[in-house]
Amino acid sequence: MIKLYGLRMSNYYSLVKAVMIEKGLEFEEVKAPPTQKEDNLARSPMGKMPSIEVNGEYISESLAIVSYLERIQPEPALLPADPVAAAKALELALHIKLDVELAARRLLPAAMFGGTASDELIETxxxxxxxxxxAVSQLMVCKPYAAGATFGIADLYTYYSMGLASAISQKMFDADLLADYPQISELMTMLASHPSIAQVTEEAAAK
Ligand SMILES: N[C@@H](CCC(=O)N[C@@H](CS)C(=O)NCC(=O)O)C(=O)O
Incomplete structure (x- = not known):
């Protein structure tokens, strides 16, 4: 059985968990905070969460994990069969992850963990x-899902990466990240009640 390491508070842990639920895979959750300790670094070279363990092998990085899960359990597919459509869905997911979430994440300590940030860092x-x-809105399809007609990888990154970036934006810039993007805002609302995502949210709240 697949072991999922990390904490339920993590957006990327939650994303991977939602994928396993979506695909009906059996898995065991193992509480493992992000640390630089040897056992954690063996699972995840940067010491981050999530990581999974499969037959004694460890895999970190959410996109690598999702790609593995897609191969071992192709249904329901989280990427379109058409090669261009699949590449476009991944392109969108990566822009959300790298250009919105990772950029905003620099302010995570100040936004949520009592840290500080200079005015210059906040502004840049x-x-x-x-x-x-x-960039994301240029690629976002919203018909009705992020990359087209069916739920997939781009929706998961929209929900989990954009969700964190929105919370940071609200706190640090006093601004609604999605104010100028009502279609993305509506999609976020729709995704919140998507069954696998709703289950992950419910279980995280229950601890
Ligand atoms: N690129 C990684 C990012 C993982 C990540 O940033 N995890 C956060 C929690 S959501 C973490 O472990 N942070 C603690 C740290 O950076 O030490 C992925 O997609 O899995």
């Missing part, structure tokens, strides 16, 4: 996130 981050949102 705000500009980067704003630019990232423009």
């Amino acid at each position: 981050t705000r500009q980067e996130v704003t630019r990232g949102m423009q």
Whole structure:
């Protein structure tokens, strides 16, 4: 059985968990905070969460894990069969992850863990996130899902990466990240009640 390491509070842990639920895979959750300790580094070279263990092999990085899960359990497919459509879905997911979430994440300690951030860092981050949102909206399909007619990888990154970036934006810039993007906002609302995502949210709240 697959072991999922990390904590339920993590957006990327939650994303991987939602994928396993979506695909009906059996898995065991193992509480493992992100640390630089040897056992954690063996699972995840940067010491981050999530990671999974399969037959004694460890895999970190959410996209690598999702790609593995897609191969071992192709149904329901989280990427379109058409090669161009699949590449476009991944392109969108990566822009959300790298140009919005990763940019905003620099302010995570100040936004949620009592840290501090200089005005300059706040302003450069705000500009980067704003630019990232423009790129994302250029690619976002919203018909009705992020990359087209069916639920998939781009929706998972929309929900989990954009969700974190929105929370950071609200706290640090006093701005609604999605104010200029009502279609993405509606999609986020729809995704919140998607069964696998709703189950992950419910279980995280229950601890
Ligand atoms: N690129 C990684 C990012 C994982 C990540 O940033 N995990 C966060 C929690 S959501 C973490 O472990 N943070 C603690 C740390 O950076 O030490 C992925 O997609 O899995």
